[in-house]
Amino acid sequence: MINETPRVRFAPSPTGYLHVGGLRTALYNYLFAKKNNGTFVLRIEDTDRNRYVEGAVENLIKALMWAGLNFDEGPETGGNYGPYMQSQRLDIYKKYADELIEKGKAYYCFCTPERLKTLKEEQEKQKLPQAKYDKHCLHLSKKEIENNLNAGIPKVVRLNVEGNNTIKFDDIVREHVEFESNNVDDQVLIKSDNYPTYHLANVVDDHLMKITHVIRGEEWLSSTPKHVLLYDAFGWERPIFAHLPLLLNPDRSKLSKRQGDVAVEDYRDKGFLKDALVNFVALLGWNAGDDKEFYYMDELISRFTLERVNKAGAVFDLQKLNWLNAEHLRKKSIEELLNLLKDEIQKSEFKNQNYSDNYLKLIIEAMKERVSFIKEFIDTCTYFYVTPAEYEQKSIEKNWKPETPEHLNKLKQEFALLNNPTKEDFEHALAKVSEEINVGKGKLIHPLRLAVSGQSTGPGMFDLLFILGKDEVVKRIETAIKNISV
RNA sequence: GGCGCGUUCGUCUAGUGGCUUAGGACACCGCCCUCUCAAGGCGGGGAUCACGGGUUCGAAUCCCGUACGCGCUACCA
Numbered sequence: 001m002i003n004e005t006p007r008v009r010f011a012p013s014p015t016g017y018l019h020v021g022g023l024r025t026a027l028y029n030y031l032f033a034k035k036n037n038g039t040f041v042l043r044i045e046d047t048d049r050n051r052y053v054e055g056a057v058e059n060l061i062k063a064l065m066w067a068g069l070n071f072d073e074g075p076e077t078g079g080n081y082g083p084y085m086q087s088q089r090l091d092i093y094k095k096y097a098d099e100l101i102e103k104g105k106a107y108y109c110f111c112t113p114e115r116l117k118t119l120k121e122e123q124e125k126q127k128l129p130q131a132k133y134d135k136h137c138l139h140l141s142k143k144e145i146e147n148n149l150n151a152g153i154p155k156v157v158r159l160n161v162e163g164n165n166t167i168k169f170d171d172i173v174r175e176h177v178e179f180e181s182n183n184v185d186d187q188v189l190i191k192s193d194n195y196p197t198y199h200l201a202n203v204v205d206d207h208l209m210k211i212t213h214v215i216r217g218e219e220w221l222s223s224t225p226k227h228v229l230l231y232d233a234f235g236w237e238r239p240i241f242a243h244l245p246l247l248l249n250p251d252r253s254k255l256s257k258r259q260g261d262v263a264v265e266d267y268r269d270k271g272f273l274k275d276a277l278v279n280f281v282a283l284l285g286w287n288a289g290d291d292k293e294f295y296y297m298d299e300l301i302s303r304f305t306l307e308r309v310n311k312a313g314a315v316f317d318l319q320k321l322n323w324l325n326a327e328h329l330r331k332k333s334i335e336e337l338l339n340l341l342k343d344e345i346q347k348s349e350f351k352n353q354n355y356s357d358n359y360l361k362l363i364i365e366a367m368k369e370r371v372s373f374i375k376e377f378i379d380t381c382t383y384f385y386v387t388p389a390e391y392e393q394k395s396i397e398k399n400w401k402p403e404t405p406e407h408l409n410k411l412k413q414e415f416a417l418l419n420n421p422t423k424e425d426f427e428h429a430l431a432k433v434s435e436e437i438n439v440g441k442g443k444l445i446h447p448l449r450l451a452v453s454g455q456s457t458g459p460g461m462f463d464l465l466f467i468l469g470k471d472e473v474v475k476r477i478e479t480a481i482k483n484i485s486v
Numbered sequence: 487g488g489c490g491c492g493u494u495c496g497u498c499u500a501g502u503g504g505c506u507u508a509g510g511a512c513a514c515c516g517c518c519c520u521c522u523c524a525a526g527g528c529g530g531g532g533a534u535c536a537c538g539g540g541u542u543c544g545a546a547u548c549c550c551g552u553a554c555g556c557g558c559u560a561c562c563a
Binding site: 011012013015045048051127128129130132156158177178180184185187188191193195198202217218219220221223224225243245252253254280285287289290291293310311312313316317319320321322323326330367368369370371430441444445448449455457459461462 | 487512
């Protein structure tokens with residue numbers, strides 16, 4: 001087994017969206033597989049019919065693909081170990097459950113929910129250390145079982161956990177873990193609706209699908225002894241386990257909807273780049289041992305090891321995600337950003353306007369260092385897309401002096417003389433005016449910026465003038481002089 | 487309650503017995519650059535390494551205990 005190429009799986013239940021914690025789990029599986037020339041399998045754990053969500057599998061796959069986590073085998077894609085939807089494997093689970101029953105490792109249980117409930121209440125009343133099933137049905141005679149079966153009495157199949165031994169297993173992240181079998185309940189394996197529980201299904205599937213490494217969230221650590229017992233009962237080799245630390249809310253509870261967005265779709269829709277989200281989530285619980293924090297997927301693949309996964313949970317820190325998003329954005333080429341910006345414009349109020357690629361590229365170059373999100377190429381500088389309708393009040397108060405209209409008029413006249421001006425031409429023109437009227441450049445630039453953009457912040461003045469172009473600049477100066485009064 | 491796992495700046499983390507007066511990053515503050523805002527550069531505050539005992543010449547690093555947090559405790563995954 002050790003020398004085989006690894007096969008790993010991401011096995012989410014289809015809840016309707018991909019949780020960022022799920023994304024992290026999927027990512028680590030993916031990185032591990034790619035790093036080791038292994039296979040990444042997607043398996044859908046849809047054995048709870050009460051939780052069925054329309055379109056959930058499609059959404060899940062879409063989100064995974066968006067993040068760049070392509071799986072080698074899975075629903076729709078197919079593979080040699082399908083089907084990859086557990087709801088389509090019911091006969092398989094039945095067969096293996098029967099095998100367990102035959103071996104005495106599992107047994108039918110006909111107890112009603114009511115009996116189970118009173119049993120639990122009684123155990124609680126007695127302050128028993130742990131509430132467990134009392135193995136009542138284990139002691140049914142062959143005859144009784146047959147009668148019950150024939151009578152069609154609702155039944156489940158339970159794991160027969162033998163007491164008084166220590167269940168030990170190794171975990172790449174946790175190292176060595178032990179549980180007392182006395183603390184392990186006779187878990188239901190097959191529910192009364194004939195669907196398996198997670199515990200049976202994941203063990204059977206992982207074995208049949210030849211999964212070598214089970215990489216999953218820490219919430220599964222406590223049920224791993226049950227899984228180990230199952231592998232042993234079947235006489236199967238156990239996979240290597242790696243239980244990942246949880247992603248947490250700012251208050252350190254398990255990352256949840258109530259305290260912010262948890263769906264990767266939410267982050268995508270907010271404008272986070274997939275590179276940034278993947279980079280960020282990779283660093284939540286793993287690092288290469290050095291100070292590097294900016295990664296692309298291929299670098300993550302080459303550097304990832306399970307041995308360097310942390311044990312403690314990690315708070316999902318939005319501020320750092322924002323920063324990484326800006327970092328990734330700045331590293332993108334103008335062409336890439338252009339395409340992203342065009343998509344964004346289609347979603348904006350300017351979708352019916354026509355801007356040339358060239359014009360948009362100038363905006364991108366001017367604003368690249370000043371934005372963290374693609375949409376900010378629009379909403380932090382709408383003056384590139386439309387003549388300002390309003391002027392920032394604070395800047396008016398600060399920069400609009402009684403003599404300002406006169407100064408701007410001078411500038412306007414000077415600009416108007418220019419022929420197809422470059423950035424430098426604008427600069428020279430302003431310098432000339434500054435000298436002529438003996439007014440510092442700064443005293444001209446601030447009101448000019450206000451007149452032309454309506455704002456007090458933005459790219460370099462002359463970049464701004466150049467991008468807007470002479471005619472537009474002249475027009476805007478005229479408009480501003482008319483519209484701004486102190 | 488029981489069982490399990492965890493605990494280094496606010497957050498993500500480096501650190502695997504001496505190189506550590508605990509390093510980096512985000513965030514915050516200041517300075518520089520400068521036509522503004524950013525970006526960038528430099529600097530600052532911020533962690534008695536949860537606490538208490540050991541082991542050792544020496545411990546954030548090894549051991550034990552305690553506290554706290556989290557997870558599991560379903561015919562959910």
